[in-house]
Amino acid sequence: MTRASLDISRLPHDVLTYSNQRFFDFIESFCGKDEADLLSIQAIRSVDSFLSVQDVYSIFAVDSEDVIEIQARCAFKNRNGTFTVKPGIKSSLNYISSLLTEMKTKTAKKKKTALASTPSILSIPSTVSTASSYSINSSPGDTAITPFVSTKTVTEHHEFITTSIEQWCNQNKNDLNLCNLNFVCGIDYHLKFSSS
Structure with a gap:
């Protein structure tokens, strides 16, 4: 995804501070309920946590009764027992991750510029x-x-x-x-x- 296609103006100005229910509500409204539930079940409760997770899709390799429902909603089960994440889920989470990363980068640059002037x-x-x-x-x-x-x-x-x-x-x-x-x-x- 190119930087030109990342329109962070669509994001709330304080989104980087969102956590817990406010974060999940934001993900649900921006991406969808399945995406919000996918993050919630993994205890990814904030923007920083979301951006820090190495592989948000690693839950699909987990063999546990606790995650069967979310796996069925967000992925296709292959014949060999593995899962393939649905393209819509993957693209929406990748896109919001890119937007949030871009916003975080721009915010850090603004802070750095402000600090440089003092x-x-x-x-x-x-x-x-x-x-x-x-x-x-x-x-x-x-x-x-x-x-x-x-x-x-x-x-x-x-x-x-x-x-x-x-x-x-x-x-x-x-x-x-x-x-x-x-x-x-x-x-x-x-x-x-x-x-x-």
Whole structure:
């Protein structure tokens, strides 16, 4: 399938975040009930899971009572006991996989472009004002505003930033469908401090 034939405008803008019933409803409306059930019985419950599965059709090699119905609905049983996936099932799942992959690629490129336009290294001097409060010295006739400076060591800044990132991840992982999110400083991101 050529990239020119992949019209991702047909997809909902937030489809990459779909999981569980919302994902199955999307697959059913876009491809069909058999396709949605084929993914459901395999516990393929999200776009990421769907795109990560090596062979969505490997279920047709499974010899189990649990999958007989879905095998009969989505494939032809050969005389030798093997199955051949129905062309319509295969083409619709391959097409939606291509569309979702294309959308994921374009989304990643947009994020990369957005990140490229922002500084990639956060430089914080070793002594920085971390409070934005100001004190006002007033005397008759003049008012001067002077910043209140709270100093922290590099270690304190590092701890504050990593703790803030961990808290944000924990608070937002369900909204982002990232249940296994474990964002670790030194592995997933690096903090670099410079003295000024």
